[in-house]
Amino acid sequence: MEFWLVQFVGFVAFSVSSCSYQFKDQKTMFGLRIFSDSLWSLHYFLLAAHAPAFTIMVAVLRAGLSIFMFPQHRLLIITSSAIIVLFICYFFSNGVWTSYLPLLGFTAFGFALYFYENYTISRILMAVGYFIWLNIGILMSSYAEIISSSIGCASIALGFYRHKMLKKTPQPHG
Numbered sequence: 588m589e590f591w592l593v594q595f596v597g598f599v600a601f602s603v604s605s606c607s608y609q610f611k612d613q614k615t616m617f618g619l620r621i622f623s624d625s626l627w628s629l630h631y632f633l634l635a636a637h638a639p640a641f642t643i644m645v646a647v648l649r650a651g652l653s654i655f656m657f658p659q660h661r662l663l664i665i666t667s668s669a670i671i672v673l674f675i676c677y678f679f680s681n682g683v684w685t686s687y688l689p690l691l692g693f694t695a696f697g698f699a700l701y702f703y704e705n706y707t708i709s710r711i712l713m714a715v716g717y718f719i720w721l722n723i724g725i726l727m728s729s730y731a732e733i734i735s736s737s738i739g740c741a742s743i744a745l746g747f748y749r750h751k752m753l754k755k756t757p758q759p760h761g
């Protein structure tokens with residue numbers, strides 16, 4: 588029963604995060620990401636994967652502070668949170684290099700936050716972050732993360748296509 592509950596929390600987080608990329612408005616998308624990331628943090632705590640869980644908790648705070656509360660201090664918030672995550676990864680590493688992967692994913696999404704006003708750069712950096720989290724999901728046996736990160740990349744590509752490519756298509760005059 589516990590296994591299915593853990594995976595269910597991950598799949599709910601996955602559903603919310605996948606839908607979030609279909610919003611063109613960056614603030615709406617990041618607001619939904621904050622909610623889904625809160626669920627992801629719970630998912631990883633339930634898996635006893637503490638480095639990813641704490642990393643995602645810091646990511647929730649980073650996004651909320653840098654996008655919604657103190658955007659003028661975005662660089663300071665992103666840099667400070669990266670240092671915190673470095674310590675989290677070091678604390679939980681036990682000498683295993685894979686414990687530092689959450690820092691790489693965190694950094695990719697951190698740069699996406701920094702460039703959130705530039706739709707293209709922000710979404711490309713999110714895709715890089717998803718690729719890193721895909722590997723974390725494989726290493727941590729999170730089926731929800733594996734599926735979510737794979738579909739997250741596809742969702743970013745679909746949203747990018749809809750928002751960037753379709754608007755360049757000439758519309759017939761009627």
